[in-house]
Amino acid sequence: MSMLRDAIISAFGERARFDSSQHPAGVSSCLVPRDSFSEAAKVMKKSYALLAAEWATDETAFGRGFGIFSCYRWGSEYLIVRADVPADDPWFPSLTKRFVPAYRFERQIQSLMGITPVGIPDARPWIKFEDWPIDAWPLRKSFDASKPMPRIKGEYTWIRAEGEGVYEIPVGPVHAGIIEPGHFRFQAVGEDVINLEERLGYVHKGIEKRFETLSWREGARLAGRVSGDTTVAHSIAYSMALESMTGCRLPERAQWLRALFLERERIANHLGDIGAICNDAAFAFMLYQLSRLKELMLVTNRRLFGHRFIMDRVKPGGVTVDIDAAGKEEIRAEMESLLKDFERLVTIYDENPSLEDRVRDTGILSPEKARELCVVGIVARASGLNLDCRIFNPFPPYDQHDRIELDVPVLISGDVHARVWVRIQEVRESVRIIRKILEDLPEGETSIPVEQPSPGVSGFAAVEGWRGEIIYWLQSGPQAEINRCMVRDPSSLNWIGLERAVLGNIVPDFPLCNKSFNQSYSGHDL
Amino acid sequence: MIRILRQIFRTGIVTEPLHPDPETEIKEVGIRLEEAVRKRFRRSLTIRQVDAGSCNGCELEIHAMNNPIYNCERFGIHFTASPRFADMLLVTGPVTRNMEVALRRTYDATPLPKLVVAVGDCGCNGGIFGESYASLGGVDKVIPVDVYIPGCPPSPAALLNGILKAIS
């Protein structure tokens, strides 16, 4: 299917040039004139596509200026639209009026790459704090990232709600509890939240820039540390993008083992999340029960694969660990007892009226809003958007529908309960997939060597991590080094969904809403 | 309700016996930890955890210390929301430039003895993120550190061990 590609061809004709250096073959990339960058967005919107990412590159190494990219998704198709931006005139037309989430991406592009989105309604910096030097654009090649930056004086302007009885609650960056840092500012009247503004960027570690100093192999280690709770999915996405550039064909066994790790990561995180959500509704029993189940999985991971979170076990070209018959048996038994306990707990969740009272109709993200905000993953599936890369952009082994069929849950109520229920269903589904993998695991190698990619090519991969779709876009430079590594964690899109979902809720329900989204700060801030 | 009770009884107390962990003899550590907490902190060691830029992997393991298997509360260790009540700061991650001020402020708000434990390879020396425009490196680049717990991430047992080292 190439709906989006056809739409671009019919709207742009000769003005759009398709690019053959983009891999894998299923993902098209086309170059349009800079002035038409947002016209392309309009065409995409008309074709019902959603915005998946927007980013920029510095292509000085190629003797060019900047590149600006947007990536759209519809059904099983991904399309990348690219425009060239001259170095001495760095601007591009903003897409925010067509796709809301573009405003975060574009603020980030402006802050870190120094290219101005023209027509953006909110041009405040993002991730770049007010005390950074104005001309510090770390993603530019001319920027020396090894030196510390001086601090300057500056102020961040918050969006204010005013009126009688309106008050403001600032929260963070250091939160109560063991969680990542970020700042939230609520405006409330009585108990009702009338506005929430997020401010993120506290854990910005310069990851994208760091990639550019690493070898392709080391890159996989860094990818596994973009968001520690999603280490498997991130390293798979990075590896797949690289493998697509080198044309490396993974042994089947390696693909199946990756899927095994991915599903284990999904279950472990979902168990933790469901427990934590219930705990925020003052039902601590579930937290302790489920965190016990999660811990048991981590212990098995450690015993069988050498790491509790299976970190660094996925590498470009395959995986570093294998499983034997005894290991399979162990997982089988583990799944059996886990599911038994889990089902009992689900019944308890389902039959508890006071819990139900808290989670139902709380933190609603309506299907229309979910579409408008282009959210992904569990958040999308709880709000009626049927998105899952394992189904729509299946990577092996998920593309073998006769061997692994998938049934992802989609709910439409968009409340906290829906986000819990999607997770519950997914745990069941993942247990089923794991059993299938153990049954059908192909024999053979677990990895093959990966060559260097050729200079000047780019690779793309989308992987369904437990939070949702993770995108990596890699570009090799003239010396075949990493020229750019774009990381798009699901959190980059879903954080905006949270801002929307809490409106009209009472302040004390915010932790509950927040936990039901449970987005990564690190994956967002990079 | 009956289901809940039944599940509680069925699960029983999972904290003991502990799963054998070849890395550290957690039980051994536990006994010494309990002693140290009792003697030096009047049975309660209060920790404020600060994520100064981690990838959140270390947070998962710190959370795990609270799960029923490791159950760190039995040693008198608990986590607080405010640095004002804290005996110890458990700091993860390379300290990012954007978190530097917040970390300093948290440190300033902590009363003596202000023990600081740097968690994870990143907390020890910046780990894979190193030092750059955005990352200042290890925790000791910003505040004085008493004990370092390496690992990526360190296991809950290693964390308990490191905490013990800091208070004994």
Ligand code: SF4
């Ligand atoms: S030590 Fe490892 S797990 Fe901890 S923050 Fe650093 S990269 Fe993440």
